[in-house]
Amino acid sequence: MQGGAIPVPSRRSLGRCSTSSTIFPATRANMTRIEDLSPEELKAEFFRSAIVKLPEEVASAMLRDPAVLAILGLPQGEFVQLWGERFERKAMFDALRSLVRGETVNLSSCDGATTAEEARLDADGSAILRSGSEGLRFQHVKLFSDNGAERASVIDEIAATGELAVDREMAWRAAAEQWPFDDDLFIALQGEVDAAPEAIYREMTQGISNGTAIFDDLVPVEVEHYASLLGVWPLPGTLGAYRAAWLDMAQSLDKARLCRLLRLSGPFAAMQSGLVATASDGLDPPERFEIANFLASRADPFSAGAAFEVASRNLDDAAMRELANDLVGRICNYQHPMYEIAGPALEAALAITVSLTARDRTFDGWPLYAKRLALILHASHLLRMFRAASVDPAKLAEEIGKRFGSQARLAGLCDIREAPVFQFHYLGAGLIQAMLIDRVTEAISRMEAASRPEEWIAERDKAVGDVVESGRGLFLVAAGALDEFEDGWTGLSELETKFADENLERLRNETASPVLLNELVKIAVAFEVSPDRRSDIGAAIVAALTRFTDPADHLMAAEFGLQIAARWRDRDMADHIVGLLLAAVQKAELPDSGASARYTMLAAATAADHTEWLNRVAQTAQSFALSHQPGNGLQNLRRAINLLCDFDSDLAPKLASAKSFAMLAYDRFDG
Structure with missing residues (x-):
């Protein structure tokens, strides 16, 4: 959330009025016996009770129909909901436009009961509208300015995040150079910005932090969200081809967009080959260290693994060596909080992500490797948001387990015909640590024998012993989440004859x-x-x-x-x-x-x-x-x-x- 405690309206809140109960104020129909209603009132009451139960997109379409609005006794036009009341959308945008141009701002709800008592531009150029003690922040409003330089500065600000593709940035720059944005153009840009994974996660973080988020808010079911996380479209048929295509895409990006991509891609350490580390070679040393440090600070274990992969390739840099040493210590300590705390929370995040996307068939037609990778990526980001909001991992795991655990198990079994070795409920602290120990082993094996850090080898060997002693040794030889899709996958390790006989x-x-x-x-x-x-x-x-x-x-x-x-x-x-x-x-x-x-x-x-x-x-x-x-x-x-x-x-x-x-x-x- 930006700007302290002032919420930022999302793209949805800038569109037409929602179907919440605030649309339908108390009427005689609400308080009268059904048999006393006139035919017109009965029809209106039927529509009211039906619309609030419909999916948002269906209800919104109905509320655009003049005939439906007439039955409900609602004014026709397009509306938004601010401070819990109905406002004309055009009036809201006119108020923002007046504020940017230094004119007097007048904004009242449709019934005149609520007004904007304060309107000002914040230091970052956002508009602040306040009614009573509640304020709303509107970003990017200088796109309404008559000053072309001010409009261009907004595009500069958005482009600096790397969240717009190059071709889209050029298109929006061209629009900003020509004229002040009208309402529809502003909503179109805001919608495009809000569709970026980072924007979606910012909105989720705000909901988790202020306690307004419900479970359905935490898992987008739109396929575009997961396609953005994976970064390659259309999806290649195999994991190997995807990795090659992703690297080609990463190497074509400018440094700002590459940094943005790598910040999102830490959970890629769930698969072999150090994809994030390889892509980071395209950055200058300071930027590369910044990325490694950023990933190391994340709450999810796989981002820590990606940070280690980056740092381990740059040991000539003293800061990178120090970071790599610290990460080896984290990875090899099975009592580290990232396993004991984040492990159960990641299981919970995966359960809700698997369940809700399965119900909506989000990944229909996707190769299974891509589906698994997308699920791990989103669940890892969800874990990060839970940890940032200090959500109790034990309570989280218990609550999500009760609501979604069985559904997630069942949804995962729909894929077992195609890939029968791994199941998501295996992905607890034990298997996560085993996968990250593999990343340490891979890093050591890439080095010349004479340059391999002895302390890493010692810590890795001790970690293996600790895992075996703790009763989790089977995970050291179990399949990781994506191993079945690796080009060289030959199956699980075969039991030696002696042990097979004993079994x-x-x-x-x-x-x-x-x-x-x-x-x-x-x-x-x-x-x-x-x-x-x-x-x-x-x-x-x-x-x-x-x-x-x-x-x-x-x-x-x-x-x-x-x-x-x-x-x-x-x-x-x-x-x-x-x-x-x-x-x-x-x-x-x-x-x-x-x-x-x-x-x-x-x-x-x-x-x-x-x-x-x-x-x-x-x-x-x-x-x-x-x-x-x-x-x-x-x-x-x-x-x-x-x-x-x-x-x-x-x-x-x-x-x-x-x-x-x-x-x-x-x-x-x-x-």
Whole structure:
């Protein structure tokens, strides 16, 4: 937020009036029994009650219709909402124009009850309008000036941020040179500026800080936002091609725009190859250090990783070496706050981002690598805003987990057919640190043997030991979020014969649940087994599931087993596990309300072909719908099916039968 506590109206607030209740003041219809209303009042009341429930874009379109405005008894024209009241949009812009030109400012609400009591230009050229104790700041108002130099200074100010593309900057400069902006031109420029990721994040930060933000405000569902974060459009088909295209784009930028790009791109350290560091070679040393220092100050762990990648390539600079040493210490300390505090908060930010974009199908048609990268980028920026506002990470994780955790898990499983190794709920503090330790190892390996800092090697080795000792060692060999899309990806590390034999022996003979779960986690998350051993181990896993006595442990083990079956494309193994689960749900409700939907998606992911996958989802969901006892479990399955239909349009017709079975069974229970 700029200028202290004075809010900056967004592009939306400069447009037509919103559909909040302030549009519809109390009328006789609000306070009278419905049967006493006249036909005209009844019609107006119907429209009022309907419009406030409609999506914003639909309601706004209706409120532009003269016939609707006449029914509602509202004046025709275009309006804005200031200080909670309706103002004519033209009157607002006329007031701003008068202020810039040194004329008397008169601005009143449509009903005359609220007026602008103070109007002044701030030191930065913004307009301040105040009514009572509340002020509003309007940026870029000198575009209304008759002085061409003043108009040009506004474009200079916007261009200095690097948030406008070169061609758009030239177009706006040309417009500013010719004449003062009219209302529509001003809104068009403001809309373009407000569409930049930085502007969106500034508005979010303001909402988080002043407590007005709701969850839906924190995750844009417009594809343009995420395309801007990725910086390349159209998206190449592979991660390798994307990296090459991104570097080409970065190298074509002037230094101001390159700095702006790198500030946004710190979370790129979630993937290999030091993309931010390579692009930073195009900067002069002072600018490069500024970028590294900026990224190091961010709250998200991946930006710290990117800062290290930049600093580690410039060790001849004493300040860079000092920064790199500090970052190695941070990365290698698993008790550092960026893991203990930011880890859970990043999981929460990812959960809400995955859930809300899935519901809106934001990434339909995107390559999966790009979808994952965009989700990590936005969630990392969201984490930064939470930390800047001192949001309690534990409470945040708890609240978002309750509201969005199950939805996020389910949304992620819609992609497991295509990339069955990584799942977003793995991306906690353990895996994040393991990925950043990899970045340290990559930096060391790029150096000549004689110049490798011994203290880095010692800290890296100690960190590996600490991770193993803390029980998170599996993450050191687990796949990162984007590893599956790397050109050289060959899969998870294969278990050596000796350890594979031990794993098989325990799965066949062990009865203790913790031991069995540990063996399953090894294969589900971190290790692969050779194809010739998969049949034996798969059979042992199915048999082991029958030895769990605790229902919660049994369900967890079954989920790990289905994850393994999905990765191996082993339909028979998945069908055997689903058979055990169907028998379980016929006897009692599952302790995990979202489990049967997750099992459905995991079992279906054994099919690599999209059409076969759709059919597998339909068949498995129907089996669970038929097997569930009427009650909460069946109701949760219905809700999950509705979510899946929201996430993927191809699933809706396939799941219609399962949804019908679930509804009939539940209704029979109610009757």
